[in-house]
Amino acid sequence: MTVKNPWQRLGSKLIYSNPWITVREDDVITPGGRPGIYGVVETRIATGVVALTEAGEIYLVGQYRYPVDEYSWEIPEGGSEVGEDPMVTAKRELREETGLEADSWEPLGGEIHLSNCFSSERGFLYLARGLHQGAAEPDHTEELQVQKTPFVECLAMVDRGEIKDSLTVIAVLRTARLLGMRSA
Amino acid sequence: MTVKNPWQRLGSKLIYSNPWITVREDDVITPGGRPGIYGVVETRIATGVVALTEAGEIYLVGQYRYPVDEYSWEIPEGGSEVGEDPMVTAKRELREETGLEADSWEPLGGEIHLSNCFSSERGFLYLARGLHQGAAEPDHTEELQVQKTPFVECLAMVDRGEIKDSLTVIAVLRTARLLGMRSA
Numbered sequence: 001m002t003v004k005n006p007w008q009r010l011g012s013k014l015i016y017s018n019p020w021i022t023v024r025e026d027d028v029i030t031p032g033g034r035p036g037i038y039g040v041v042e043t044r045i046a047t048g049v050v051a052l053t054e055a056g057e058i059y060l061v062g063q064y065r066y067p068v069d070e071y072s073w074e075i076p077e078g079g080s081e082v083g084e085d086p087m088v089t090a091k092r093e094l095r096e097e098t099g100l101e102a103d104s105w106e107p108l109g110g111e112i113h114l115s116n117c118f119s120s121e122r123g124f125l126y127l128a129r130g131l132h133q134g135a136a137e138p139d140h141t142e143e144l145q146v147q148k149t150p151f152v153e154c155l156a157m158v159d160r161g162e163i164k165d166s167l168t169v170i171a172v173l174r175t176a177r178l179l180g181m182r183s184a
Numbered sequence: 185m186t187v188k189n190p191w192q193r194l195g196s197k198l199i200y201s202n203p204w205i206t207v208r209e210d211d212v213i214t215p216g217g218r219p220g221i222y223g224v225v226e227t228r229i230a231t232g233v234v235a236l237t238e239a240g241e242i243y244l245v246g247q248y249r250y251p252v253d254e255y256s257w258e259i260p261e262g263g264s265e266v267g268e269d270p271m272v273t274a275k276r277e278l279r280e281e282t283g284l285e286a287d288s289w290e291p292l293g294g295e296i297h298l299s300n301c302f303s304s305e306r307g308f309l310y311l312a313r314g315l316h317q318g319a320a321e322p323d324h325t326e327e328l329q330v331q332k333t334p335f336v337e338c339l340a341m342v343d344r345g346e347i348k349d350s351l352t353v354i355a356v357l358r359t360a361r362l363l364g365m366r367s368a
Contacts (some may be wrong), residue, residue, distance in 0.1 A: 003255045005250075020301070041303075170353050177343070
């Protein structure tokens with residue numbers, strides 16, 4: 001298997017930057033040997049948490065996602081600060097969005113590349129168990145809804161296409177495999 | 185459940201455009217009522233195909249993904265032309281990357297939002313069966329490798345985190361559910 005990078009980067013210029021994304025355009029030689037450009041969107045690392053209760057429920061957060069112009073139910077998610085361990089991010093996001101802390105944290109499968117054609121975004125998922133309400137109150141606005149939902153219902157929402165967020169879809173399907181659940 | 189868009193868009197300016205992505209920055213009023221900006225990356229619709237043989241193999245395509253700087257094994261994928269039915273895209277991409285045509289096409293689950301924090305990118309997956317070699321030869325460069333792989337091995341690659349592309353991970357996990365396969 002070829003693993004050597006067949007692209008050559010001749011130069012790179014900054015196109016745009018805000019606190020969440022940076023867009024650069026590279027001058028490249030393509031794998032076919034022709035000069036070209038490659039526009040790349042750089043982002044923070046994305047994290048997501050399946051917070052699973054002993055009764056087999058997980059926490060979903062509902063919010064309006066501006067870029068897709070749709071309301072979306074998702075697991076608690078958030079972006080890492082530069083250099084931050086993604087699990088630390090995940091713990092913070094869970095606490096901020098639900099007020100929960102957890103005794104047990106483990107990776108839920110490996111790294112995800114969310115959209116590798118144009119973006120360097122990487123995602124990491126975690127399974128949190130042994131949940132208890134933390135000291136801090138959730139820091140969410142009224143536009144964020146939090147709902148404890150039976151996992152089987154979340155899985156049905158994924159199967160029916162009602163949950164569309166890629167990290168949440170992957171997290172729910174991975175959890176279903178962990179729990180040994182077959183399709184309905 | 186709130187479904188009304190709590191964001192107000194006051195204006196929008198084009199930041200960058202190439203044949204694959206367009207970046208715009210909107211002036212907004214946030215759900216909390218404060219003025220702000222939102223940078224949004226617009227892309228073509230993404231499609232992916234699980235091409236499943238009667239012997240239970242699927243086709244994987246290997247290529248170097250420049251934005252993440254890694255070699256990646258994925259199902260055949262490609263972006264739609266404007267206004268194109270994503271299934272038409274999927275059929276073309278399968279033919280171009282593998283030379284295959286299929287008698288049976290069906291959606292493999294619902295729409296995916298690949299990275300809804302900053303991108304409007306939507307993905308659609310298909311399951312193709314009844315495969316046969318088409319008249320056209322694959323139009324791929326030497327940098328694209330095509331490999332017919334037992335589905336159980338693809339599933340193991342997903343479980344081990346060796347397949348990282350989000351659409352491929354979702355496609356393989358959905359196919360595993362369809363085929364009624366439990367975790368190893």
